[in-house]
Amino acid sequence: DAGVTQSPTHLIKTRGQQVTLRCSPKSGHDTVSWYQQALGQGPQFIFQYYEEEERQRGNFPDRFSGHQFPNYSSELNVNALLLGDSALYLCASSVPGLGKETQYFGPGTRLLVL
């Protein structure tokens, strides 16, 4: 049973560029959440997708956008990259359960903005 997968594993971009990160959820899961983990910090919630719609969003600017495909995989897009966007980006998948949902995390994509 494949777990949550993310690609690429590492990425280097320069300020002002745009980046797309990808996530495939665990088999049987239809909800995908994205988190940003800066160095030395805990993960911060970016947004969550369910049924191809953004279900809720954390305190991140509109430069951060996403998409969910019919097969439940998801993309995170970040425009106009800033140095402060350098972080580990984690994807988590789950099955809806009125809050009693266990989120399973992928290995993450490490983004470095120069």
Next chain:
Amino acid sequence: AQSVTQPDIHITVSEGASLELRCNYSYGATPYLFWYVQSPGQGLQLLLKYFSGDTLVQGIKGFEAEFKRSQSSFNLRKPSVHWSDAAEYFCAVGGATNKLIFGTGTLLAVQP
């Protein structure tokens, strides 16, 4: 405001010694509580979770945690630490919104 506090940034224990990692939360509704572990350069692995019922929950790798509502705490314990337990540990709280709020983590070092 919803938040999680892990007061210990870094803890060092000897192999075979017992371990307790502290977690305090602030959450306006019924909290669902989680502990995750992160090895260097890796994603998060779920150790255990609490939704309701018995306040002492068992997890993987011999870990357990106790939910104390009166103290707003969910401390993680292990009776005997192994060198492979060295990692960073994150406490998280969620609820009906299904958004996880994480603490800043506790880095565990294990001395031989």
